[in-house]
Amino acid sequence: MNLVMTLGFLLVIIGLWAMLTQKNLIKIIIGFSIIDTGVHLIIVSIGYIKGRTAPILDASVSVADAANKIVDPIPSALVLTAIVIGLAVTALMLTFVIKLYQKNKSLSIDDYQELKW
Amino acid sequence: MVSPIYILILSLAIGFLLSVIDKTNRKFSLTAFYGVLTFNVLVIADWFYRFLFLGVPTLTINTAGFRAPVSINLQLGVQESFVLLFTNLIGLFAAIFLYKKFKESNISSLTLYLILIMGVNGLVMTRDLFNMYVFLEILSISTYSLTSFGKTGKSLSAGFKYMLAGVTASTFFLLGVVFIYYFSGNLNIDFIQASQFTNYGSIALFLLSIAIFIELKPFPANGWALDVYEAVDSGIVSVIAVVNSAAILFLFYKIMPILPERFLNVFGIAGVITFLFSNMLALKQKKAKRLLGYSSIGQVGLLVASLVFTANAPQHLIYLIVGGFFINHLISKAGLFWLSGIVKHENISDWNVLRGNRSLLILFGIFLFALAGIPPFAGFWAKWELVKLLVHSKMLFALSAILLGSLFEIIFLFRWFTLTVKSDIAATIPRWDASKIFSTSFLGVIAIFFAAMIMKVYYGFSLIHILPVLAVLVIDIIDFLPSKVKGLLSLLAVLAYGYYIYPFESNIQLFFGIIFIVGSAVNIISTLNRTGKSEGFYGFLLMMIFSFGNLIIATNYLEFFLTWEFMTISSFLLILRGKQAQKASLMYMIFSTAGAYLMMVGFAFAPQLMGNSPLVISLANVQLPLISIILLSIGFMIKSGSLGVHIWLPEAHAEAEADVSSFISAILLKAGVFGLLLVGISYVKFAPSFDIFYWVGWIGVLTAIVGAFLASFQEDAKRLLAYSSMSQVGYIVAAIAMVSHLGWVSALYLAFNHMMFKSALFIAVAGIYYRTHTRNMYEMGGLIKKMPLSYITVLISIIAVSGVPPLSGFGAKWLIYTAFISNGWYLQAGVLFFASAVSFLYLYRIIHSIFLGQLKYEHQDIKEAPVWFIIPQYIFLGGIMAISAFPNLIIKPLNKIAMHYFGSSIRIDGYSIFSELGHWDGHVVMLVTMGAFIVPLLILLLLVGKTQKVKQFNIVYAAERPESPQTTHVAHNMYAHYRKALGGWGKPRIWNFWHSASEWTHSLADYFRHIYTGNGQTYVLHIILYVVVIYIVMGV
Amino acid sequence: MDIIIRILYAVISILVATVWGLTLTGIVRKIYARVHGRFGPPVWQPFLDIIQTHSRRVAISHGYMFFLGPVFRFAGGLGTYLFIPVILGSTVFGNFSMGGDVLLVMYFIFFGQLGMALGAGEGGHPYSPMGIARGLSQMSAFEVPFSLAIISVAIQYHSLNITTIVQAQQGSILNWTLFTNPLAVIAAMISLLGMNGHAPFSIVMAPQEIPIGPPIEMNGSFLGILQTNRGLFAAAKLILFMNLFFGGAAHPNILVALLIMMIKTFFIYMFSVFVGASFPRFRPEQSFRFFLKWPTAIGILAILYIAYL
C-alpha cells in the first residue's frame, strides 16, 4: 500500500467511470487519458524504493554503490514506452473523433450505433 | 538462412522509407511493399522447412548483444514458424487481394499494412512480456488505422469502438505486465514460473491473461469485434480475423505455461461458451461479413478451448487438433472474407451471384465445407480427435457444447450455401477482379493440399478411402463430356469398384455389397436419361456410391466415420440439385450432421478395435458401452429416418431430382440400417444390462405406423414414397432391434426387398414426372392407358410392398411377424399389423391417383416413360419376381448370415420354411395363386359375351355426364375421413416440435444478440463486467 | 396324378363352399326380410341373380385392369379359401393348407381387396375410389383388433398353423378358443362385423351415399364373378373364424363334419346379421374410430391376458 499506487488506481477508476458514463466522445478519450495516467503512476510506483534516487550514475551515485542507491530503472524505462504508446493511441482516437464529427456532426457516442446485432 | 530478425528490420526500414519512395513512383513503393512481404514468407518458409524436416533446434535471437532476461530475446521454433508461415502467407495474399486498392490509396495504408505484418511477426517471436505489449500495440494501432480503409462512416465508428475495447484490454495488459514484474522480477516468460506468484500475485497473471483473452473476443465481451468485421473492408478484415487473431492466439499459447491450471480451465470453458453462443447468435444473421464475424469469433473460441483441453495430450495430437482448427480457420475465414470482397453484396442471399463463376462457386464450397468441418478438410480431423480426447478426459459438458455449437455452425453455413446455390439471382453480377480471384484460389489449393496431407501422411489412408473424393475430382476434369458418356463411365466405374472390393470377408458384407453396389449400378441406368452435361452430378453420385461401398469395408471407426461423412455430404449435394431443394437439403444436412456428431461421440466411447478386419467382423468381439450403443443407434436411426427424427426424409426425397430420390430411398437409408446392424453385431454377444434395443424396437414399429399414416395423407407422389420408405425402414429397424435369428433374417430380407421395390417405384415415378412435370398425384390420373409399362412396375412393386402373397413382400411379412411373436414382442407385432394394413391406403392411393381414374386433357398425348427409366425398373421387377417364385434364393443365404450370430430358428425343407410357429411354402403359394387367378379368368372369358370397350367418360353419373376429368378424378385428400377419425392424433406433432425448436433457437439467438447494442461504451462495460465475472469464476 | 386329384379335391371343396356361401347369403336376405315383416326372396335368389348377370349380352369394359379386377377379386377369395383347412383331417377339404399358416390367409384376404380396388379404380367413376378409400381405411381399422386376436391365439397355442390351432381345440366344447380366450374372440368377432360390411359398418357399399361404391361400374359377367366371390369369400372368412375360435369342424364322417361346419358358420354369420339388422350405419370416421377404440383395447387385453397372466 503506497500513496502513488493508490492514486494511480484511483485515477484508473475515475477514468473508467468517465469512459463508461460520459456520452461525449472527447470526454471518453479524456477518461482514457486519465486511466493511462493512472497506469503510469502505478508503473512508476512499482519501481520505487523508499529513500533512493534516480537511476543515473553521477557524482552522487557511484557505479559500485548503484545497487543500493538507485530505484528500479526498469519501470522507468517501461513507463517511457507506455507514455508514448498512450500518446499515440490518444492521438489516433482523437483523429477518429474528428473524422466522425466531420461525417456525422455529432459527438455523442449514442449516435454511433448503426452497427449492431 | 536469413535470421528472422531481418523480417523486423527490413519491414521497419522499408516501412519508414515507404512514404519517401512513394514520392518518386507508386510502382517502386508497391514493389518494395510486396517484396518485403514475400521476403517474410520466404524466410519463414525456409525456417519452417528446416525445423520440420532437418531437425534444426529452436532458434533464439538475442538483441542488444545480451542474453535474456537482460535483454529482449526472440524465439523461432517449429510452432512459431508454423504460425508465422501461415500468417505471413495470408498477409501476402491479402495484400495481393488488395492490390487494386493499394495502388490507388494513400501510401500510409501500405506502411500500416507492412508494419501490421511486422507486428505480427514480432508478437509471435518475442519472449518478453513488455515487448509483447509493444508489439500488440503496434498491431492494434495499425489495425485501428486500417479499419478506416473503406473510409465509410460505419467503418469509422466500428474502428472507434474497436479502439475503446482495445485500449481497455491493453490497460489490463499493462497492469498485468508490471505487476508480474513486481512479483517475479522478470519480464521474460522463460524466466517466470507460476510458483513465483503468491496468492494475490496471481491477480497479475489474471490481468495479463484476461487482457489477451479479451483480445480474442470472448462472448459476450465481443460486440466491438463484430462491428469491425461487418464494417471494415474485406481484405483488411480478413487480416484482422485471421492474422491478428492467430498472433494473439499464439500470444495466449505462449503465456499458457505460466498460468495456473484453474485459469486455463476457465478460459477453456469460456472458449467453449464463446464457440457455442457465437454460432448460435449467427443463426439470425443475414449479413455475410457479420456472419463471418460471428463464425470467426466462435472458431477462435474453439481454438482457445482446444489449446486448453489438449494441454496434456500427446504432441502429435496437439498438432493435429489445434493445428487443424488453426489451418481450417485461417484458410476458410480468409477465403470467405475475400469472397465477400469479390461478391460485394452484404446480404447472404445475394451471394448467388457466385453462380456466375464456376470456380468461385467451387471455392466458396471448399471454404464453407472446410469451415463446417466436413471431410477431407482439416477441421474434420481436428474435431474427430478433439471429441475423442474430450471423451477420454470425461469433459462431456464441454463436448456437448462444442458439438451443439458446431451444429449451429452447420446450420447457418449450409443455409448460406444452399441459398447461394439455389435461390434466384436477383443482384447484379459484379466484375471479377483477377488479383482477388488469384488470392482466393490460392487458399483453396492450400485447403486441399492440407486435406491430402492429413489423410495421406498423418493417417495413412489407402487409396480406396480417398476414392470418393478422387471421383469428384476426376469427374470434374471430364465434366465437359455429355452426361450420357459420363453416366456410362460412372456405371463402369461402379462395376469396377464393386469388382475391386468384391472378395469380402463375410457374407453380410456381400449382402450389403449387393444392395449398395449392384443396386446403385442398376439405378445409374436411370440417370442415363439426362441430357446436356449435368455438370457436377456424376462426381457426387460416384462419391456417394463409393462411400456406400467403403462403409462395408471400413476397418476402424475413423474410416467408417470418414466414409459416412463423405456419403452425407455427397448425398446432400445431390439432393441440393433439385429445383426447390434448398430447405430440404438444408434439413437433411442438419439432421445428418447431428446424427454424425452423436456417432462421433459414440465411436469415441467405444473401445479400440483389435486387428485389421472389417467392422462387421471385428465389432462382434467388442463390448460397446451403453452410452455408445445409445448414441450410435440414434445416429444411425437419424439416417434411416426413424420416428422423431424423420422430418428431413420426406423433404429430401421429394425435392431431390427424380433420379436421385431412388438412390436416397433405396440405398442411402440402408446405410443407416447397416450402421444399426453393426451396433447389433456387438449387441449379440454383449447386450448391456439395460435393454436399449427393446426401445429401439418400439421406435421402429412406431416409425412404421406413423410413416404409413403420413404416407397416406400425402398429395405428392415422391413424398408418399418417402414416407413409405420411412415406414418400411421402421420395420427393418424393429427387426434388427430384436437381435434374434429370425429378426435379422427378416430385416435383411426386407432390406433387400425394399431396395428393389422402392428403386422401381421411385424410378417409375421419375419417369412419370419426366412426362407430366408434376409430382402432385391429383394432377395425374388415368395414365395406365398411356404408360402401361410404368403401371406394371408400380403394380408389381406395390404388391411387393404390401406383403400380399404371392410376391416377395409376403415373405418379409411372414418372417417378421413370426419373429415378433416368437420373440415375445406381441404388442409390437400388433402395431406392425396395423401399419401394414395402413400401407394399403397409400399404396392404393399412389396407383389409383396416378394410373387409374380419369386421364386429364393435358395428358392425352403423353408417351410412355423413356427407355432409360424402363430398363432399371424391369431389372428390379425381375429380381422381385425371382425371389417371389423362389424364396430360397434369398432365404437360404440370409439364414446362413444370421446363423453366423445366432442358432437357426427356421427349418428349410424344399420350398417350405418352418418356424416354431408356422410355415410357409412360397412355391405352393405361387402355384395356387396362379391357378386361382387363371381359372376365374378363363371363366370370365367364357361367360362375358360381347365386351364393349368404352372411354373414360362413359360412366354412370346419376343420369348426368361428368363435367371434366379434373372434377371427376377422386384423388385429392383421399383419406380425409381417416384424418378426421384420427382427430388430435393426426396433428403433425413432431414437425411442430422441430419447427418450434428451430423457432425457439432462433428467437433465443435473436434475444441474446440484442446485447450487442452497437454502443461502444456498452461494449467497454461488457468487457469490464466480463473481467469481473471471470475473475469471480476463477476464484483468483 | 397326385396333382390332378388335389385339383379335383380343391374344385369339390370350392364348389361346396361357394354353394354354401351363396345359400347363406340367401338365408340372410330371407332373415332380413322377416325382420322387416316381409316374405323376402327365395333362398336360391343369389343363384338366379348370378345367372342373370352372367347372361347379359353386352358387357362394358373400361380397360384391362377393369377386366382383371373381378378376376383378382375372385382369385383372392379362392386363394383365401384354398389355404384354410375346412375340415380337420379331411383330404378333400384340407385344401392347400400346407402352403402356409394363418398369416398367409390373412394376407390373402388383402389380395382380393387390392385387385378389386384396382379394377374398380380403372372404371373412372368417382364413387369407386371413394368406396375403396372407405373400405381400405375401415380394413386398416378392423384389422387391428383382428390381428391382436390372432396374435393372442398364436400365443395361446404357440402356433400360427390353423390345423394345429383347430387340433388344440378338440375334445370338449370348453376347449374352444371362445371359452379359453374369450377376449380375443370378442375382439375378433367385432372385427368380423367390419369384415362382412353389414351395418353399422356398411360404409363401403353405402347405397344412399355412394351407391354400392367400388363396383358401381361393374356389370354383366364382371358383376357375376364378384357375386360368386361374395359367397365363397364369406364362407372362407366364416370358416377361418370357425377354425380359430370355435373349434373348427372335425368328425370322422365327412358329411357330419360338413354339417357341423355349416351350423357353426351359420351362427357366426348370424351374429353379424343380427347386429346389422338392428343398427343404423356409422359415418366413416365413426367406424374407424370405433374399431381403433374398444375392440383394440379388448384385443390388447387379450394379448396381455394370454401372454402375461
Add this chain to the structure above:
Amino acid sequence: MIKQVLSLVAIVLLAALIFAPMLINTPLHTSLTPLANYYATQGADDLGAPNLVTAIVVTYRGLDTLGEVTVLFIATAGIGFLMGKKKKLITPKRPASELLQNGASFLLPIIILFGVYIFMHGHLTPGGGFQGGVVIASGILFMMLINQDWSHNVFLFLESFSGFFYVTIGALGIVLAGGFLDNRILPLGTFGTIFSAGAIPLIYSLIGLKVGTELVGILHAMRGEE
C-alpha cells in the same frame, strides 16, 4: 439508467475485487530485483551510459523502443491516412497576433536548441530522444500557430530517414557487435562524456528527430482543412 448502475457495479467490483487486493498486497520493494540489480551493477560497464534508464531504453530493451517509435510512426501514418491528403490548409480569419508572431520567431531556435540538447544528453542526464522530440515538436507547433508554412516534405524526409537510419544502425549491431540494436558498434568512450556510450547518443538523436517529426506529422495531419 441501468447502464449507469451496471457501470457502477462493474467499477466497484473491479476496484474491490481486483484493484484493492493488488494495492494492499504490493508493498514497496525494499531492494532491487535481480534484474535491476544487474543493470545497476553491470549497466555502466556494459554500455557506458550513466543514465541507466537510457541504457535500458536504448539498448537492453532497444526492441521496445524501436517498437515504441514504430507505434508513434504508425499512429502518425494512421492519422495521416485517416485525415487524408490536405487540399488546402485553412487560413485563419485573422492573422496571428503580433505578440505571438514575434514570440514564436524568437523562441523557435531556442526551443529547438533545447530539444537537441535534451536528446544529445539522453545518456547522461534525465531526458532523451522522446523528450527532446516532443520539445522540438512544440517549437514547430508555434510555427504552425503563426501560420508560417514550411514544406511538410522536409519533415517527411527527416522522419523517414531518421527512422531508416535508426533501423540501419540497429542492424549494424548484428554485423559489428553482439546483436540487433547493440550500441557497441562505436567505442564506448569515456564514461560520462557526451561522446560516449557507443551509439546511444546517435540512436537517441535519431529517435529524437524521428519523434519530433512524427509529432509534427500528427500536428500537420490534424490541421484544419478548407
Add this chain to the structure above:
Amino acid sequence: MEKKDLNEIEKEMKLANEGLPEKERILFSDARPSRVEPLNKYLEQFVNWARARSLWLLAFGTGCGATELRPLMTSRFDVSRFGIAGRPTPRQASVFIIGGYASIKTIKRIVRSYEQMQGPKYVIALGSCTINGGMYYDSYNTINRIDYYIPVDTYIAGCMPRPEALIAGFNRLKEKIQKGECDGMNKYADNFDWYKKNQKQIIKDWNMPDYNW
C-alpha cells in the same frame, strides 16, 4: 379398293358425336350400338327364365309417378318375393321404370340412363303422363309419348296406378321375358337413327355423345 371400303364402313359404324365440343370427343366412346343375337334356343330359354326371376330395377320417378313404387318394397306388397330388387346403378339394372311425366329436361336423363343399361333391358312406362302425356298432354315442356324416344316393353296405365297394378305389370313383363318377346335392346339398335332423331328434336342442348355407353 377393298381397304377403303372397310374404312368407310368403319367410319359409318362410328358415331359423329357432333353435340360434343372437339376436345371432349376423345373422352366418350363413339361406338354405335349394334344388334346382339340371342343365344341358342334352349340356353336362351334357360337364361330368360332366370332373367324373369331376377329383375333388377332402375326407377326413374318424376312428379308423383314414383310414389306408388315405394309401397312395393314394403311388407304389404313386398316385390322382393318375385326376385325384384332395386339397383342403384343403371349398369347393373335390367328393368327401367319411368314413372311420371317426362319433361324436356328429364328426357335427356332418361335416354342417358337407358343407354347406360346393359342389354337385355326392359322398360316399363308407368302412368298416363308417361304413356300419352296424361294431364300434361298440352304442356309446352313435357313429351307425350315415351315410346317415341326409347322402346317400351310394358305399359302400366293409370293416374296413378295402384301397387297392385304395378305387380300385375311386373307379372306381365315376366311373362313376356320368359317368352323371349322383350327385345327392346335390339329394337333400339335397329331403329337407332329414328330414336335419335326423335330425341334430338326434343333435346336442344345436346351435350352428350350420340350413344351413352
